[in-house]
Amino acid sequence: MLTDTAARNAKPKDKPYKISDSGGLYLLVKSIGKYWRMDYRFAGKRKTLAIGIYPKITLVNAREKRDDARKLLAEDIDPSLAKAINKQTKRHAGENTFEAVALEWFIKKQAVIVSTTAVKIKSLLEKNVFPWLGNRQVNEITAPELLAVLRRVESRGALDTAHRCREYSGQIFRYAISTGRAERDPSADLKGALTPVKAKHHASITDPKQIGGLLRAINSFSGSFIVKCALQLASLAFVRPGELRHAEWQEIDFDKQEWRIPGHKMKMQEVHIIPLSPQAIEILQSIHPLTGQGKYIFPGIRSAARPMSENTINAALRRMGYDKNEMTGHGFRSMASTLLHEHGWLHEAIERQLAHAERNKVVAAYNYAEHLPKRK
Numbered sequence: 111m112l113t114d115t116a117a118r119n120a121k122p123k124d125k126p127y128k129i130s131d132s133g134g135l136y137l138l139v140k141s142i143g144k145y146w147r148m149d150y151r152f153a154g155k156r157k158t159l160a161i162g163i164y165p166k167i168t169l170v171n172a173r174e175k176r177d178d179a180r181k182l183l184a185e186d187i188d189p190s191l192a193k194a195i196n197k198q199t200k201r202h203a204g205e206n207t208f209e210a211v212a213l214e215w216f217i218k219k220q221a222v223i224v225s226t227t228a229v230k231i232k233s234l235l236e237k238n239v240f241p242w243l244g245n246r247q248v249n250e251i252t253a254p255e256l257l258a259v260l261r262r263v264e265s266r267g268a269l270d271t272a273h274r275c276r277e278y279s280g281q282i283f284r285y286a287i288s289t290g291r292a293e294r295d296p297s298a299d300l301k302g303a304l305t306p307v308k309a310k311h312h313a314s315i316t317d318p319k320q321i322g323g324l325l326r327a328i329n330s331f332s333g334s335f336i337v338k339c340a341l342q343l344a345s346l347a348f349v350r351p352g353e354l355r356h357a358e359w360q361e362i363d364f365d366k367q368e369w370r371i372p373g374h375k376m377k378m379q380e381v382h383i384i385p386l387s388p389q390a391i392e393i394l395q396s397i398h399p400l401t402g403q404g405k406y407i408f409p410g411i412r413s414a415a416r417p418m419s420e421n422t423i424n425a426a427l428r429r430m431g432y433d434k435n436e437m438t439g440h441g442f443r444s445m446a447s448t449l450l451h452e453h454g455w456l457h458e459a460i461e462r463q464l465a466h467a468e469r470n471k472v473v474a475a476y477n478y479a480e481h482l483p484k485r486k
Contacts, residue, residue, distance in 0.1 A: 112137060114169045120144060135176040137164060146172040148179055152188045153226055154416055159189050186374055187220065191229060195220075206291045208251060208282065209244035215285040223379065231278060238263050238275050248283065249292040253299035260304060269307045276300060313434060314441030316448040324437065327430045337426050339397045340408045340418065344439065346390045348446040348464065350377065351439040355418040357407040359398075367391055382465045385486040459484040 112131040120129055122141040129137045138145045146161035161167060161175045179189035198213050212235060220228045242259045243251055256279060263272040280297035287295065315321055325345060331338040344354055353371055362369055369384040376382050386394070394407070401409055410416040423439035443464055450460045459481035 112169060117144065117164055117169055131169075131173070131176075133176050133180060135161070135172060146175075148176050148189075150179070150183060150189070151416070152183065152190075153229075154410075154419075157188070157190055159193065185221075188229070191232070192220075195232075206248055206286075207244060208246050208248045209240050211248045211286045211289075211291060212240070212244075212282045214289075215282050218285070219281075234271065234274060235278060238271060239279060248286045251283075251296060253296040256296050257300055257303055260300070264305060269305050272304050273307055276304065312440040312444060313436055313438050314444035314448075315432075315437050316445055318449070321445060321449070324430075324432070327432075331426065331430065333426060333429060334411075336397065336401065336408055336418070337422055339393050340423060341426060342393050343390060344423065344442045345445075346387055346393070347384050348443045349384065350443070350465075351420065351423055353382075354439075355406075355408055355420065355422070357417075358405055359402055359407055360405075362386075362394060362407070364391065364394075376465060378465060380465070383482065384463075385482065456481065456484055 112129055112135075116129060117137050120137065120139045122139060126138060126140045128147075129139065131137070134149045136147055136149070138147050144164040146164060146167055148159040148161055150157055150159065159179055161172050161179075164172075167175070182189045182192055195213055195217060198209075216228070216232060216235075219231070223231075239259060242262070243255070246255075256276075260272045260276055263275055276297050280295055283292055283295040283297055286292035315324055328338065328341045328345065331341065340354060344351075347354070347369065349357075349371075353375060356375060357369070357371075361371055367386045367388075369386055369390075371382045371384070373379045373381045397407065401407055401414070404414040406414070406417045408418040410418055424434070427437050427439070428434070447460055447464060451457065462481045463485045
């Protein structure tokens with residue numbers, strides 16, 4: 111543990127060096143000064159948070175800021191991103207520019223969406239909307255002005271991005287209306303003005319004979335046993351690839367034969383129950399001696415503290431001879447949906463098992479156990 115005396119007496123050396131405290135906090139000593147830094151991991155990446163300059167920020171202050179950052183991490187919020195947003199919000203305080211309102215809206219939204227999605231939304235707005243509309247008063251922006259910005263995105267072939275920009279801009283304008291800073295949403299006038307996006311479907315195998323071949327290929331997979339188990343479970347639980355690789359042992363109830371994924375991990379931010387078949391339980395029991403002492407059921411190759419890489423499942427499928435236009439990690443969901451519908455299972459039960467969006471959000475808050483007997 112670092113002491114204030116050690117921090118005060120630290121002298122510069124030929125090269126910058128660190129004096130560690132705890133929880134990732136350390137004092138970086140350079141020839142030009144001393145700086146508090148905190149190393150942490152977020153979304154599988156190593157990051158550093160700049161906390162302040164010593165002695166303006168004391169050891170006690172630095173530890174308080176470290177603890178605040180760790181609380182954000184516990185809520186799946188990147189402290190560096192939160193710091194940047196707060197800095198921008200303060201800079202725009204009192205302004206009613208589109209960017210100021212957007213950042214305020216983003217802070218509200220960040221609390222209810224997956225962290226990786228939040229990063230993508232902010233980056234999308236910063237690259238495609240803020241440079242042209244960020245400094246404009248939110249209540250003065252017209253539909254033709256917004257369309258010109260969207261056309262710029264569309265012109266480079268990024269049709270899906272253009273539609274997302276319109277969607278998020280609309281949410282920002284509606285937030286401005288609800289907070290008394292705008293009277294209408296100009297994005298609503300642009301319905302049908304953009305080139306439609308052709309729906310893209312994840313490559314999937316749906317022919318029963320080919321599915322049989324795929325399952326046999328998985329069972330004879332000669333790579334990592336952890337990856338093999340992940341592939342086997344994907345074909346039985348048909349969760350999203352991110353939900354599979356972030357699966358934790360604490361979410362599995364062997365007595366109830368259920369996998370209960372907390373809302374903050376789900377795309378729709380709702381608790382999701384997955385009934386586990388005897389085959390799924392067998393797979394989990396077979397891998398438990400290998401990874402059961404850690405957090406993740408399917409940890410990464412380099413570190414058990416991190417989940418499996420997002421490319422691992424697709425890489426395994428390629429190794430088995432399935433190209434990206436034939437089968438993907440996400441394709442297990444399409445496979446299951448197609449076959450279950452063909453076999454006459456209740457559509458609503460299938461949709462609930464896939465954790466697809468519930469149009470009625472009030473109902474959605476209570477229906478995570480809906481159709482559970484049929485899903486079992």
